[in-house]
Amino acid sequence: MHPYNLGLLMAGRPRVLPSTVGSVWEILQFIGVPLTGKRAVIIGRSLVVGKPLAMLLLQKGIDATVTVCHSKTEQLTEITHEADILIVAAGKPHLIGKKHVKRGTIVIDVGINVVAGKLVGDVKFDEVYQLASYITPVPGGVGKVTTHYLMYNLVKSYEHRR
Template sequence: MATILSGRQVSRKIYQEISEQISRFGQKRPRLVLYCSHPDNSTQAYMKSILKQGEKLNIPVQVVEASSQPFKDIMRFNNDPGISGVMVMHPLKEVDEDMVIKSISPLKDVEGRGPMNLGGVVIGETSYAPPTAEAVMEILNYYNIPIKGKDVTILGRSTTVGKPLAMLMLKKGVDGTVTVCHSRTKNIDEKARAADILVSAVGKAGFVRKSWVKDGAVVIDVGINFSDGKIVGDTDFDEVREKASAITPVPQGVGLVTTAVLFKHLVESFKRILDGGL
């Protein structure tokens, strides 16, 4: 039976580090802007969870509805030293989301979605990696799961998970051997079964079956899906945990760590702004 890789313990460690750093700032605090445009129910739920976590950390989080001039909105945020980070709530309706993301200062792009930060991940420079991709690395590191020389299969090639996670796994010193699969991949089950570490970021409930998992593999489930009124991941959890050596649950897994990494980036941005980085 697989060890459960709880995201709660990992996120608690990150939040403790954040609280220690914030205590050194005195009365000064970072501030996060959630930039949205007619958010749907799922986006509103995510925003509420971020607002709630901000309250716990005593970090102001401001919700801003996109105006008819989104470029001017972003420039205002970029030039305001009181704002440490900007998070675009996907999807933006009636607004060019790609333009908005590209307009955010790399320093305040705490989601790591802009070209400067994504490029930094590719070439190994210090930058903000997308929080979900970084959350996977945080979990593996926390539980001392070795990556060096291991075969890693990532299901999904998004710019928020699959692609940046592959780069983080390939980084010199991490040294994973990475296969990235997508909707056009042939024999995807065989590639999944070859993995020592299998990461699924597809967004399809029950996509990863027991037969897809190598005996003793580590399974990281990034998927967030709704099935019969419940939040579930991409894996058939009850079956896969019988074959894997370790597995993340959904919920209480990668998602919790993702939010913690977002706030970690916010504090890092705040420190750089205090040091004159703006």
Template sequence: MSAIRLDGLATAKTIKAELAAKVVELKQRGIEPGLGTLLVGDDPGSHSYVSGKHRDCAEVGVHSIRIDLPNNASAADVRAAIRDLNEAKDVTGYIIQLPLPFGIDTNAMLELIDPAKDADGLHPVNLGRLVLGVGGELNSPLPCTPAGIVELLNRYEVPTRGAEVAVIGRGVTVGRPLGLLMTRKGIDSTVTLLHSASRDLEHAVKRADIVVAALGVAHFVQPEWIKPGAAVLDVGITRVEGQDGKAKLVGDVHPDVASVAAYISPNPGGVGPMTRAMLVKNVVDTAARA
């Protein structure tokens, strides 16, 4: 058996085409969605990721503004930039690219974001709405990666009602909010949230109909752990040295899992593009709500 590929690149392209049509309709009503990004420092990966977000916006007709601060920017500088983005009339949603430089309190900065403009869906107010079951298109932004995972499952008609889901990783950007999202009415899964201290992790994964790996350990999930016919989504990513001595990016899931699973979302090329598409969706939906 060879698993059906949950193609995040192709699905994200479809979503962006749908968003482009929605942006046209909003502009006809005098509503202009706009993305803002705040990047502090010179991390190459962060610069590449932010540039990709601006390209995504250009593709769907969303204008964007970018604030880049040097690596030696102070907390006061960052607070001032956040205040400018909160007040900017042409920004309907924005993100603070993480990580921030050492010495700047990340949580303190994230809490300064206007919850209505929180394009990442990670402000405490919006996470609280997710806990209450009221986050989403009509209310407040959802965290991008969990929303992208659910959207990918829906687009490929992977059954979620009553499904057992094993989420490996308890981070605030993926694991914790995904557990809340997958148990919502309409999705109706049963979620086990696993982490480094979980006992008999392998046994819990073997029970699962859907496995989401977001641990950040290369090839952690082995094929013998997977129930035949399960859906496996790889979210974690690690830079390793290849046989040719060159660095390459690999996911948390061993490639041979594809011979056991019915569906697989590989990494790179799976959930990552969906995360970016959901970011643009949050910006557009926020503009529509406003």
């Protein structure tokens, strides 16, 4: 998340991705669905997740069509309904339900919230998984991969040290 690394990402020469962004990218790679021309909708515009993820998916060679939503976005349901890939990083428990998702969408839930002592995501998993072609759970989804990506970044950064 250092401005230097974010600058490289912005310039189309990503080197060290923010760990959560790297995690989402690894999950998309694992799924293996081509992203070219696909409509990716990201909910959240933080420097940790939303903005750098949007930059990544916009890169030439990845070529998704990216929409970024935030707390002032109007008609969120209509926008998310157009998504081929919906990535939710709002930090609002169960913000996204079946009315937001068309059949076949890839849904990646970045959110981590504690409700009544339990970890829950931003997506109503039980509703949405029936529609989604792929969906990540919380816990056990993006967060788990992020932990590994953090270690990957640590080793990579060590190797790139001057």
